[in-house]
Amino acid sequence: MTTALITGATAGIGRSFARRLAAEGHDLVLVARTTERLTELAGILRERHGIEVEVLTADLAAEADRRRVAERLRDEAEPVDLLVNNAGFTQPEGFLAQDADQLRAQLDVNVTAVLELSHAALNSMLPRNRGAVINVSSVAGFFPGRGSTYTADKSWVTMFTEGLAQTTANSAVRVLVLCPGFTRTEFHDRAGIDMGGIPGPLYLDADRVVNDCLRDLREGRVLSVPSLPYKVITTLAGLLPRALVRRLATRVNARDN
Template identity: 55%
Template sequence: MTESFPDQVRLPGARRPVALVTGPTSGIGKAYATRLAALGYDLVLVARDEERLAALAHDLRVRFAARAETLPADLSRAADRDRVATRLAEGVEFLVNNAGFGMSGEFWTQDADALQHQLDVNVTAVVQLTRAALPPMLHAAKGTVVNVASVAGLISGRGSTYSASKAYVVSFSQGLAGGLAGTGVRVQALCPGFVRTEFHERAGIEMASLPRPLWLSVDEVVAGSLHDLEKDRVISVPGRQYKAIVAIAGLIPRTLVTRLNRGLFNARGRT
C-alpha cells in the first residue's frame, strides 16, 4: 500500500521536496527515481503497470524512507495526461519526462493509430506535462524539468518518427531554456545513446550486433544528467563516446552523417 500526498507540494511537517517521474518502472526512469529518492526527494510515480509501480514505491520507501505516490496512467490517452497534469499543477520541484517508446518495422508498414500513440507519448505528453509543472515552479522561483530525448534527436537516423519526436524534445527544451533564464527554473534535454534497458526488447529491435563500447548503463546516464544540471547545460549527452560522435556529426556534411547513421546505428527496420 502506498501513501498519497494531499493537495500541496509536501505533507504537513515534511521537509522532502517532491519529484514526478514518468516511465519509472524500468531503465532510465527507474534509475532516476531511485537516485532522486536517495537525494532526499519524495516521488510521484507515473506509468501504466500498477504492480510494478507499487513494487517500486515500496522499494523506495524501505531503502530511502521516501514517500511514494503512484499514479497509474497511459500517456497516449488524453484523459490520463490530464490527470497527471492536474497533479503537476499542485506543485513538484523536479519533473522527469522519461516515458517514450520506439517501434520495429518500417514507417509505411505501421498502423496509423500506433504512430499517433507514439507521437502522443514522446511529444504531446512532454509538452503538456511541462506546461502544467512550470507555473508553480516559477512561483517558487525553483524547479527542474528533465526531458529525456536521445542522441537520435541530435543525429537523425535511428528510426524516422522516433528520431523526429526526440528532435522535437531537444528543440523544445532549448527554446524553453531561453525563456526560463533568470527564473530559478532549469530545463534539460537528456540525450543518451544506447542504454542497457528494456527499450529495444519492447520495441522488437535486434541489438546484438552493436559494439560493446557504445552501450551505456542507466547509472551513467543519470549521473551525467545531474552533473550537467549543476553546470546549467541544457543539452546533456552522457558518455565520452557519444560526446565525440555528436561533436563529429556537427562538423561534417549532413550527407556523411546519414551514411554514418546507416553504418553505425542501422536505422532499417525501426520507426
Template identity: 55%
Template sequence: MSTALVTGATAGIGRAFARRLAAEGYDLVLVARDSERLASLAEYLGDRYGTVAERLPADLTRDEELAEVERRLGDATRPIDLLVNNAGFGTSGAFWDTDPETLRQQVDLNVTAVLRLTRAVVPVMRDFGRGDVINLSSVAGFFAMSGSTYSATKAYVTTFSEGLSAALADTGVRVMALCPGFTRTEFHQRAQLEMSSLPKAFWLDADTLVHEALRDLRRGRTVSIPGAQYKAVVALGKLIPNRLQRFVVSHAAPGRT
C-alpha cells in the same frame, strides 16, 4: 522536503532516476501504466530509503489519464520540484509498414505528453521561483535516422527544451534535454530491435547515465549527452556534411521508426 515526479518510472532510465532521487532524499510521484510494478517500486523505495512514494498509474497516450498527471503537476499546494519526462518508446521496421495508430501513440507519448506535462508544471515553478525539468531526448535526435519518426520526436524534445530554457533564464527554473545513446534497459526489447551486433563500448549504464544527467543539470547545462563516446559522436556529426551523415547513420544504426 523536495518532491520529484518521474514518468515511465518502473523500468530503465526512469527507475534509475527514481532510485537516485530517493537516495538523495526526494519524495516521489511515480507515473507508469503498470499498477503492480508501481506498487512494488514504491514499496522498495520506502523500505530502502524511507521515501514517500505516491503512485499515479497512467497511460500518457490517453487524454483523460494524461490530464490526471497534469492536475497533479499543477497543484501548487503540493508543488513538484523536479519533473523527469522519461516515458517514451521506439519501434522497429519501415515507416510505411508501421501501423498508423502506433505512430500516433509514439508522437502522443514522445512529444505531446512532454509538452503538456512541462506546460502544467512550469507556471507553478515560476511562481515559486525554483524548479527543474529534465526531458528525455536521445542522441538520435541529432541525426536524420533511416527510421524517421523516433529521431524526429527526439529532435523536437531537444529543441523545445533548449528554447524553453532560454525563455526561463533568470526565473530560477531550469530545463534540460537529456540525450543518451544506447542504454541497457527494456527499451530495445520492447521496440523489437536486434542489438546483438552493437559493440559493448556503445552501451551505457542507466545508473551512470542518471548520475551524469543530474550533475549536468546542477551545472546549468541545457543539453546533457552522457558518455564520452556519444559526446564524440555528436561533435563529429556536426562536422560531417548532411548527405554523408545520412548515409552513415542509415547504414550503421539499427532500423527503427
C-alpha cells in the same frame, strides 16, 4: 525536502532516476502504465529511504491520463520541484509498415506528453521561482531516423527543451535535455529490435546516465550527453555536411534493423 515526478518510472532510465532521487531523500510521484510494478517500486523506496512515494498510473498516449498527470503537476498544495519527462518508446518497423494509430500513440508519448507536462510544470514552477524539468531525448535525435518517427520525436524534444531554457533563463528554474546513447534497459526488447550489431562498449549503464545528467543539472548545463564517445558523435553530427550525416545514419540503421 522536495518532490520529483518521473514518467516511465517502472523500468530502465526512469527507474534509475527513481532510485537515485529516493536515495537523495526526495519524495516521489511515479508515473507509468503498470500499477503492479509502480506499487512494488514505491514500497521498496519507502522502506529503504523513508520517503513519501505516490503512484500515478497513467497511459501517456491517452489524453485523459496526460491531463491527470498535468493536474498533479499544477497542485499547489503539494508542489512538484522536479519533473523528469522520461517515458518513451520506439517501434521496429519502417514508417510505411507501421500502423498509423501506433505512430500517433508514439508521438503522443514521446512528444505531446513532454509538451503538456512541461507546460503544466513550468507554469507552476516559474511563479515560485523554483524547480527543474529534465526531458529525456536521445543521441538518435541528432540523426535522421531508422524509418520510424522516433528520431524526429527526439529531435523535437531536444530543440523544444533548448528553447525552454531561454524562457526560464532569467529565473531560478532549470531546464535540461538528457541525450543518452544506447543504454541497457528494456527499450530495445520492448520494441523487438535486434541489437546484435551494436558493439558492447557503446552501451551505457542507466545509473551512469542518471548520475551524469544530475551532475550536469547541478552545474547549470542545458544539454547533457553522457560519455565521451557520444559527446564526440553528437558534436560531429552538428559539424558534418547533412548528406554525410544521412549516409552515416543509414549505415547504423542497416545494422540496427
